[in-house]
Amino acid sequence: xADTAITPTRSQNYPEWYQQVIVAAxxxxxxxxxxxxxxxxxxxxxxxxxxxxxxxMFKDTGHVNAYFPLLIPLSFLEKEAAHVEGFAKECAVVxxxxxxxxxxxxxxxxxxLEEPLIIRPTSxxxxxxxxxxxxxxxxxxxxxxNQWCNVMRWEMRTRMFLRTAEFLWQEGHTxxxxxxxxxxxxxxxxxxxxxxxxxxxxxxxxxxxxTPDERFPGAVDTYTIEAxxxxxxxxxxxxxxxxxxxxxxxxxxxxxxAEGKEEFAWTTSWGVSTRLIGGLIMTHSDDNGxxxxxxxxxxxxxxxxxxxNDEERAQVLDYVKALEKDLKAQNYVGSSVRVKIDDRDxxxxxxxxxxxxQGVPVRVEVGPRDMAKGEVFVGRxxxxxxxxxxxxxxxxxxxxTNLLQEMQDGLFERAKQMRDESIKTITNLxxxxxxxxxxxxxxxxxxxxxxxxxxxxxxxxxxxKVTPRCMPLDxxxxxxxxxxxxxxxxxxxxxxxxx
Amino acid sequence: xADTAITPTRSQNYPEWYQQVIVAAxxxxxxxxxxxxxxxxxxxxxxxxxxxxxxxMFKDTGHVNAYFPLLIPLSFLEKEAAHVEGFAKECAVVxxxxxxxxxxxxxxxxxxLEEPLIIRPTSxxxxxxxxxxxxxxxxxxxxxxNQWCNVMRWEMRTRMFLRTAEFLWQEGHTxxxxxxxxxxxxxxxxxxxxxxxxxxxxxxxxxxxxTPDERFPGAVDTYTIEAxxxxxxxxxxxxxxxxxxxxxxxxxxxxxxAEGKEEFAWTTSWGVSTRLIGGLIMTHSDDNGxxxxxxxxxxxxxxxxxxxNDEERAQVLDYVKALEKDLKAQNYVGSSVRVKIDDRDxxxxxxxxxxxxQGVPVRVEVGPRDMAKGEVFVGRxxxxxxxxxxxxxxxxxxxxTNLLQEMQDGLFERAKQMRDESIKTITNLxxxxxxxxxxxxxxxxxxxxxxxxxxxxxxxxxxxKVTPRCMPLDxxxxxxxxxxxxxxxxxxxxxxxxx
Numbered sequence: 001x002a003d004t005a006i007t008p009t010r011s012q013n014y015p016e017w018y019q020q021v022i023v024a025a026x027x028x029x030x031x032x033x034x035x036x037x038x039x040x041x042x043x044x045x046x047x048x049x050x051x052x053x054x055x056x057m058f059k060d061t062g063h064v065n066a067y068f069p070l071l072i073p074l075s076f077l078e079k080e081a082a083h084v085e086g087f088a089k090e091c092a093v094v095x096x097x098x099x100x101x102x103x104x105x106x107x108x109x110x111x112x113l114e115e116p117l118i119i120r121p122t123s124x125x126x127x128x129x130x131x132x133x134x135x136x137x138x139x140x141x142x143x144x145x146n147q148w149c150n151v152m153r154w155e156m157r158t159r160m161f162l163r164t165a166e167f168l169w170q171e172g173h174t175x176x177x178x179x180x181x182x183x184x185x186x187x188x189x190x191x192x193x194x195x196x197x198x199x200x201x202x203x204x205x206x207x208x209x210x211t212p213d214e215r216f217p218g219a220v221d222t223y224t225i226e227a228x229x230x231x232x233x234x235x236x237x238x239x240x241x242x243x244x245x246x247x248x249x250x251x252x253x254x255x256x257x258a259e260g261k262e263e264f265a266w267t268t269s270w271g272v273s274t275r276l277i278g279g280l281i282m283t284h285s286d287d288n289g290x291x292x293x294x295x296x297x298x299x300x301x302x303x304x305x306x307x308x309n310d311e312e313r314a315q316v317l318d319y320v321k322a323l324e325k326d327l328k329a330q331n332y333v334g335s336s337v338r339v340k341i342d343d344r345d346x347x348x349x350x351x352x353x354x355x356x357x358q359g360v361p362v363r364v365e366v367g368p369r370d371m372a373k374g375e376v377f378v379g380r381x382x383x384x385x386x387x388x389x390x391x392x393x394x395x396x397x398x399x400x401t402n403l404l405q406e407m408q409d410g411l412f413e414r415a416k417q418m419r420d421e422s423i424k425t426i427t428n429l430x431x432x433x434x435x436x437x438x439x440x441x442x443x444x445x446x447x448x449x450x451x452x453x454x455x456x457x458x459x460x461x462x463x464x465k466v467t468p469r470c471m472p473l474d475x476x477x478x479x480x481x482x483x484x485x486x487x488x489x490x491x492x493x494x495x496x497x498x499x
Numbered sequence: 500x501a502d503t504a505i506t507p508t509r510s511q512n513y514p515e516w517y518q519q520v521i522v523a524a525x526x527x528x529x530x531x532x533x534x535x536x537x538x539x540x541x542x543x544x545x546x547x548x549x550x551x552x553x554x555x556m557f558k559d560t561g562h563v564n565a566y567f568p569l570l571i572p573l574s575f576l577e578k579e580a581a582h583v584e585g586f587a588k589e590c591a592v593v594x595x596x597x598x599x600x601x602x603x604x605x606x607x608x609x610x611x612l613e614e615p616l617i618i619r620p621t622s623x624x625x626x627x628x629x630x631x632x633x634x635x636x637x638x639x640x641x642x643x644x645n646q647w648c649n650v651m652r653w654e655m656r657t658r659m660f661l662r663t664a665e666f667l668w669q670e671g672h673t674x675x676x677x678x679x680x681x682x683x684x685x686x687x688x689x690x691x692x693x694x695x696x697x698x699x700x701x702x703x704x705x706x707x708x709x710t711p712d713e714r715f716p717g718a719v720d721t722y723t724i725e726a727x728x729x730x731x732x733x734x735x736x737x738x739x740x741x742x743x744x745x746x747x748x749x750x751x752x753x754x755x756x757a758e759g760k761e762e763f764a765w766t767t768s769w770g771v772s773t774r775l776i777g778g779l780i781m782t783h784s785d786d787n788g789x790x791x792x793x794x795x796x797x798x799x800x801x802x803x804x805x806x807x808n809d810e811e812r813a814q815v816l817d818y819v820k821a822l823e824k825d826l827k828a829q830n831y832v833g834s835s836v837r838v839k840i841d842d843r844d845x846x847x848x849x850x851x852x853x854x855x856x857q858g859v860p861v862r863v864e865v866g867p868r869d870m871a872k873g874e875v876f877v878g879r880x881x882x883x884x885x886x887x888x889x890x891x892x893x894x895x896x897x898x899x900t901n902l903l904q905e906m907q908d909g910l911f912e913r914a915k916q917m918r919d920e921s922i923k924t925i926t927n928l929x930x931x932x933x934x935x936x937x938x939x940x941x942x943x944x945x946x947x948x949x950x951x952x953x954x955x956x957x958x959x960x961x962x963x964k965v966t967p968r969c970m971p972l973d974x975x976x977x978x979x980x981x982x983x984x985x986x987x988x989x990x991x992x993x994x995x996x997x998x
Contacts, residue, residue: 031629032575033616036568038629041644044565066543069535070618070649070665071591074598074606076531084606089597092570092616093608096592097653099573099617107573107583109592109615111653116608117532117591118598119569119618130530130537145540150569150649154596154610166569 004287005357005385014231014441019160021281024357025290028160035158035165039274042358043161045298046277047168051148053200053295054170054272057192063144063172068127070149071117076125079250085217090154092119092165119152124218124243124269127173128251135175135265137256142185143175151273161278162235162499169273175253175265179244182266183221186242189270190223193238201276202293202412203227203283204419205237206446208470211493213456216269220244226469226494228419229282232443234469234496237279240270278499283415289357291381293411294404300338301327301400302355306348306367317343319371323364323393332401356385361407362400363388382407423448423494429460429483436464436497443497451493455484461495469494503786504856504884513730513940518659520780523856524789527659534657534664538773541857542660544797545776546667550647552699552794553669553771556691562643562671567626569648570616575624578749584716589653591618591664618651623717623742623768626672627750634674634764636755641684642674650772660777661734661998668772674752674764678743681765682720685741688769689722692737700775701792701911702726702782703918704736705945707969710992712955715768719743725968725993727918728781731942733968733995736778739769777998782914788856790880792910793903799837800826800899801854805847805866816842818870822863822892831900855884860906861899862887881906922947922993928959928982935963935996942996950992954983960994968993 006024010017022028027043039047055065071094077084098111120126127145134143152166172189176182190207197205205225215222219241227235245264248254253265284291294300303320307313320341330337342351348365355363363379365388370377376396379388380403422445426432435444446469461467471491482489505523509516521527526542538546554564570593576583597610619625626644633642651665671688675681689706696704704724714721718740726734744763747753752764783790793799802819806812819840829836841850847864854862862878864887869876875895878887879902921944925931934943945968960966970990981988 029629029632031568031625032572033568033570033625036570038568039566041563041565045563047566048564064540064544065547066540067538067546067667069530069532069537070651071532071535073531077598078604078606091596091598092593093595093598094591094618095594095608096615097590098588099576099590099592105577107577109594116595119593126530126532130528133528152569168566 005289005353006287009287010230015159017287018278018282021285021290021357022160025359027277027281027290030160033165035155037160037164037166039168042298043277046280046292046296047274049296049298050196050200050276051170054192054196055148057196058146058170058172061144061188061192063146063174065148066145067147067149068123068130070120072120072123072126074116074118076129077118079125090156091121092152092154093117094119120149121151121153122269122271123147123149123151123171124173124247125251128247128253128267131173131175131267132251132253135253135255138177138258141175141177141255141265142181144172144185145174146170146172159278159499161281162275164274167274169271171269171271174268175248176267177255177257177263177265179266182244182268183242186221186223186240186268186270189268190225190238190240193225193240193270193272196272197225197227197237197276198412200293200295201280201283202295202408202415203237203279204412204416206470206472206494207474208472208494210239210470211451211456211468212453214468216241218243218246220246223473224470226496227279227283228422228445228496229279229499230418231282231441232422232445232497234446234494234498235275235279235282236469236498237276238270238272241268243267243269284411285359288385290359291411292359292361294361294408295333297359297361298338299340299360300332300404301340301362301364302351302360303339303341303364303366304348304351305341305343306365312368316366316368316371317341320366323366323376323397326397327400330397330400332404337400337404352379352385356381361404364396380407382410419445422446425449427480427483432483432495433460433464436466436495446494446496448492448494449483450478450480450489450491452482452485452487452490454487455482458484460484464497466495466497469496469498504788504852505786508786509729514658516786517777517781520784520789521659524858526776526780526789529659532664534654536659536663536665538667541797542776545779545791545795546773548795548797549695549699549775550669553691553695554647556695557645557669557671560643560687560691562645562673564647565644566646566648567622567629569619571619571622571625573615573617575628576617578624589655590620591651591653592616593618619648620650620652621768621770622646622648622650622670623672623746624750627746627752627766630672630674630766631750631752634752634754637676637757640674640676640754640764641680643671643684644673645669645671658777658998660773660780662774666773668770670768670770673767674747675766676754676756676762676764678765681743681767682741685720685722685739685767685769688767689724689737689739692724692739692769692771695771696724696726696736696775697911699792699794700779700782701794701907701914702736702778703911703915705969705971705993706973707971707993709738709969710950710955710967711952713967715740717742717745719745722972723969725995726778726782727921727944727995728778728998729917730781730940731921731944731996733945733993733997734774734778734781735968735997736775737769737771740767742766742768783910784858787884789858790910791858791860793860793907794832796858796860797837798839798859799831799903800839800861800863801850801859802838802840802863802865803847803850804840804842805864811867815865815867815870816840819865822865822875822896825896826899829896829899831903836899836903851878851884855880860903863895879906881909918944921945924948926979926982931982931994932959932963935965935994945993945995947991947993948982949977949979949988949990951981951984951986951989953986954981957983959983963996965994965996968995968997
């Protein structure tokens with residue numbers, strides 16, 4: 001057996017390590033449909049935990065859920081010019097509504113539709129169409145709606161969780177009477193995403209505004225949270241768009257103001273997706289597999305009973321069942337500590353490695369000797385696999401929520417330190433080129449550079465495969481010139497190689 | 500204004516009444532995509548409550564959630580002959596993966612797929628394909644998986660919630676080593692559905708097995724829960740299928756037994772959908788709108804403050820905020836009582852009617868006089884709109900969960916009495932014909948008749964638009980002859996007009 005559970009390791013081949021972590025943790029697999037993945041129970045359980053937290057945060061900020069059609073008439077896509085340009089290139093098109101036999105046991109499409117339908121790549125157009133009916137007067141505003149659903153973009157190069165043809169997400173869509181309210185909503189949801197990423201995913205993010213060349217098609221402003229993976233590539237983890245009146249005009253979302261005047265409304269949209277699971281994996285996992293922050297872990301504690309015969313088994317099982325009950329009575333971040341006893345007929349070491357690979361925060365082994373001493377033998381996922389320690393049983397129970405939070409905080413701190421050490425201020429093009437010239441599979445982190453709009457689309461960027469990630473919201477006054485245009489800089493902008 | 504909030508009433512035009520209840524309660528609306536509905540926030544909140552309860556019940560019986568692709572390769576559908584026959588006729592077919600401009604500002608499909616893909620009408624084939632990889636040995640069994648998702652069947656005649664092209668559902672898929680285990684699973688999930696329907700939806704159901712002509716395409720046995728709507732038409736509310744080895748053979752789900760022999764596995768599938776919301780509406784609602792059992796109500800209590808000026812407003816709002824807090828501290832069926840204060844600038848009567856139409860179980864009006872007496876003025880959705888009563892404020896709070904459960908039980912009892920009175924035992928074809936000869940829009944309820952397989956497909960059934968609903972699991976020995984074939988009867992079977 002290799003020294004690590006995952007082959008190759010991160011330093012040997014990061015992209016392949018990522019795929020192998022997903023396999024080892026049994027989180028997802030490819031399907032026979034090109035670019036579409038199967039989210040297996042362990043991966044889906046992480047998504048359910050993410051959904052639970054986010055859904056609560058959305059509701060606490062006044063949003064309600066609804067559901068809109070999967071299919072969008074082709075003509076809807078044509079309404080907003082920039083939007084078409086951005087999404088029309090890559091989508092699944094439904095052209096028939098029936099199958100018939102070809103006489104040789106095969107099926108062929110039949111019943112051609114008058115107007116083709118596309119599977120939603122995002123729902124601004126169809127939701128806008130409905131909102132136009134919902135909104136009559138200023139009294140109907142704001143409309144604060146969210147949708148949990150699947151969407152599809154026909155991606156050419158896919159990677160599990162990070163970029164798949166079909167993915168799961170939530171898309172928030174809101175309508176407001178004023179630009180100011182819509183802008184406040186856009187920033188509020190950016191803050192919700194940032195809080196979720198940092199407090200729950202333990203993934204530090206930089207909040208910023210996208211430069212114009214990276215905006216959502218049809219948006220006035222796109223805000224983003226940007227994270228840095230362990231290979232120093234950036235990941236756009238969530239976006240929140242101020243759409244101005246663009247979509248309101250395309251969909252004719254109008255309202256009668258208090259003064260009796262007909263006005264176009266102001267809209268926003270914002271979303272995060274199963275891509276976050278990819279970010280979670282790449283932020284915390286190690287050469288032994290998945291590492292999941294306790295707040296999102298499907299299971300907090302696994303108890304592995306150790307025994308040699310039926311008599312010992314009966315005794316140990318009684319002991320661990322009582323332990324399980326006491327642990328479940330502890331409350332961690334608003335719900336019971338999640339505990340499982342694994343009594344499968346299998347070697348204890350094999351079980352332990354399975355849970356290490358799956359990222360379960362705490363492993364507890366209990367055998368007759370531990371029992372006799374009133375102890376438990378505890379392994380933590382944020383320590384080495386063999387770095388286990390005996391603990392007094394009651395103290396372990398009493399301390400479990402502190403232990404989980406300590407691990408949660410530790411993961412965040414470690415990731416934040418790595419991220420903070422990977423931001424370099426660069427003020428000329430030569431240094432910029434040198435910083436990013438490490439070759440195909442290496443990345444140095446973020447470059448923070450003086451920038452202006454005239455510098456957008458510099459040829460060096462495509463050559464280096466580097467993109468502007470965002471203009472951080474939190475930034476000091478910029479001095480000097482844009483490194484791309486040579487003109488006076490207007491903002492500090494972060495650049496990076498990215499997923 | 501009419502005497503009732505909904506026009507027409509149930510007795511005037513039941514199908515149209517149903518549509519108008521949905522409009523009045525603001526639960527759903529049609530979309531520009533043929534047969535696809537928009538589930539609006541109030542309707543979706545009911546679905547979320549249903550999901551929450553069902554998901555807990557599935558997990559308590561050992562199931563885990565996962566997610567499989569939306570699109571299914573055409574060739575997969577061809578694998579199971581009966582299944583193709585049942586589903587191939589009505590499905591959305593994706594044939595292209597790109598759009599391009601036609602030069603005149605219009606978009607046309609481009610990038611034809613080598614093999615067309617269909618939007619899942621149900622996922623047995625694609626999930627079976629994946630399960631074949633998951634299962635190697637008897638140690639991998641059982642596999643107990645559920646999926647919450649959207650599915651699509653290109654229905655010709657649609658009706659909101661009851662029958663739509665796209666709908667939301669859950670589909671459970673399980674794999675077992677033995678026929679017995681798979682059969683037990685099938686019945687266990689039927690019981691879960693029955694418990695959910697009766698305990699949460701307050702909708703009495705009859706558990707039964709489908710006659711062979713009504714089986715799920717590809718199933719060995721299909722079990723169903725059948726409910727009776729207020730217009731005496733039956734509604735199939737959930738099904739659970741024992742698939743035998745049919746799908747295991749089509750998808751090659753094989754396992755190595757403890758004896759080292761390769762065996763085909765046994766599978767089941769089971770599902771309920773947003774159709775349940777249609778059943779909920781048709782079971783309880785009245786001529787004033789939606790009536791929702793408290794256990795599934797998005798809101799239990801709405802508080803409407805009544806005042807004439809700012810001074811009164813301040814006092815009344817303080818009073819109702821304290822009331823809201825005390826009500827929320829009460830626990831109903833495992834969670835806080837759901838309360839809202841509606842302080843919109845609108846007439847109190849208009850507000851009250853909105854909540855009546857939306858089915859909120861309890862309305863509380865509070866004005867300065869109620870306040871002075873330490874009282875609240877309470878209206879119940881299961882009583883007449885004007886049948887309101889003053890109650891001592893603290894007694895109301897202390898009694899709220901009893902009140903909600905009393906309403907829950909009352910709805911079930913009323914529905915059960917109606918259902919029980921609408922089952923008629925019929926032992927000859929003449930009486931059967933007479934029973935069902937009420938014309939297009941009327942139905943008498945269930946006919947319970949002696950039946951045998953040779954009687955299937957009798958021409959009178961199509962003529963009367965009557966179908967066999969199920970062979971009730973709970974049935975006394977049958978005597979006499981099948982009313983359709985004249986041969987000795989083998990079962991009592993329930994027949995009805997249905998949705």
